[in-house]
Amino acid sequence: MSAIADDLLLFPAPAPATVAVVGESRRLPVNRIFCVGRNYADHAKEMGVEVDREAPFYFLKAASAIVPTGATVAYPPGTSNYHHEMELVVAIGAPAWGVAAEQAMDAVLGYACGLDMTRRDLQLDARAKGRPWDLGKNFEQSAIIAPILPKAQLGALGPQRIWLAVDGVTRQDAHLSDLVWSVPELVSHLSHYYHLRPGDLIYTGTPAGVGPVVAGNVVTGGIDGLPDIRLAIAAAEAM
Numbered sequence: 001m002s003a004i005a006d007d008l009l010l011f012p013a014p015a016p017a018t019v020a021v022v023g024e025s026r027r028l029p030v031n032r033i034f035c036v037g038r039n040y041a042d043h044a045k046e047m048g049v050e051v052d053r054e055a056p057f058y059f060l061k062a063a064s065a066i067v068p069t070g071a072t073v074a075y076p077p078g079t080s081n082y083h084h085e086m087e088l089v090v091a092i093g094a095p096a097w098g099v100a101a102e103q104a105m106d107a108v109l110g111y112a113c114g115l116d117m118t119r120r121d122l123q124l125d126a127r128a129k130g131r132p133w134d135l136g137k138n139f140e141q142s143a144i145i146a147p148i149l150p151k152a153q154l155g156a157l158g159p160q161r162i163w164l165a166v167d168g169v170t171r172q173d174a175h176l177s178d179l180v181w182s183v184p185e186l187v188s189h190l191s192h193y194y195h196l197r198p199g200d201l202i203y204t205g206t207p208a209g210v211g212p213v214v215a216g217n218v219v220t221g222g223i224d225g226l227p228d229i230r231l232a233i234a235a236a237e238a239m
């Protein structure tokens with residue numbers, strides 16, 4: 001965060017994106033949003049690709065893409081195949097740099113339900129052309145998040161069910177034990193490429209069952225023990 005006085009800025013700096021924390025009146029300011037690709041084998045299969053067992057891979061979203069649960073967002077521009085991806089989000093609460101998996105959980109503040117909303121047609125077009133995924137993944141209002149639960153209140157990850165429904169019809173249904181790369185493995189791996197710091201979020205990938213949503217749909221999702229997530233889709237904005 002800049003300590004430069006407002007009158008030295010050309011225009012007012014935007015307010016930082018923040019996320020609620022259960023049991024805490026203060027909010028988590030978001031630094032970076034890392035998203036893991038292909039972290040459930042069944043989802044990789046439905047996307048026509050295989051999980052890379054050598055190493056996880058990532059894309060990023062701008063912190064400004066954060067939207068709180070309960071919001072209504074407009075159907076985004078440039079797509080005709082806007083998809084839901086239900087995900088476990090890991091919130092980093094302490095610095096981590098080159099840490100082993102055995103120490104990685106020391107950097108984790110807690111967990112939240114998240115939606116990695118995706119312009120699937122643009123993502124797949126970029127993938128086919130060997131181009132970056134930004135148009136398909138890193139767009140406005142594409143990172144939905146519910147309040148963060150401190151990790152001690154959830155306990156060990158694994159048995160929790162992760163699910164998503166559209167208008168009450170279940171589309172995604174799996175368990176956190178299906179994650180290919182575990183949370184400690186992801187935090188450790190990322191910390192060898194970035195100085196992880198408080199406010200970094202990791203969207204850990206989605207299970208099988210991704211699919212399109214349209215204006216008028218209401219998306220709901222949950223992970224056992226965490227606050228649920230909800231997103232309503234409104235009509236596209238006029239240009």
Ligand code: MN
Nearest residue numbers: 085116205206
């Ligand atoms: Mn995803």
